[in-house]
Amino acid sequence: MTTDHTKELSPAQHQELLITLEARFKTNFSRHKGLEWDKIQRKLEASPEKLWSLSEMERTGGEPDVVGYDDKTGEYIFYDCSPESPKDRRSASYDREALESRKEHQPKNSAVDLATAMGIELLTEAQYRELQGLGEFDTKTSSWIQTPPEIRKLGGALFGDRRFDTVFIYHNGAESYYAARGFSGRLKV
Missing domain, CATH: 3.10.100 (Mannose-Binding Protein A; Chain A)
Structure with a gap:
């Protein structure tokens, strides 16, 4: 994960984060019933600045995961899901x-x-x-x-x-x- 504040991930960091997020998504289906990882991944790949924010959530111990979808805005909602405060x-x-x-x-x-x-x-x-x-x-x-x-x-x-x-x-x-x-x-x- 990135530790500087350029707000851009390297290709390797990008891929590593997507692997981490997908594994967490598949391990915790009860948090996001009815949502599909492929659609979420496409949205993430189209939003590099949001992917950077997710990497910061991950880097600081937040264990971000998808918890919903906003039908009005067409956006997926991520919360920190670490058991304790990051x-x-x-x-x-x-x-x-x-x-x-x-x-x-x-x-x-x-x-x-x-x-x-x-x-x-x-x-x-x-x-x-x-x-x-x-x-x-x-x-x-x-x-x-x-x-x-x-x-x-x-x-x-x-x-x-x-x-x-x-x-x-x-x-x-x-x-x-x-x-x-x-x-x-x-x-x-």
């Missing part, structure tokens, strides 16, 4: 404003900035619950989710996890960060 996206505050508000012990990055750099979006609360309907995620970690402006304006941010076989959505100060909190993302192709 390892290389943890210890981040919610957004840039929150990061800069910390006078001491600033995290290296924010979830919103990382997602933007990768060309993906944080999951909304509804999308996070949809992901949790596909399996058990964040049983030891937690994930920042898109926070409504009225909550963010007051200094808060939302995150979710699964404990006691139940999905919980909580709040925290947006400037907080924890070794076990990252974010899961979404990409439409």
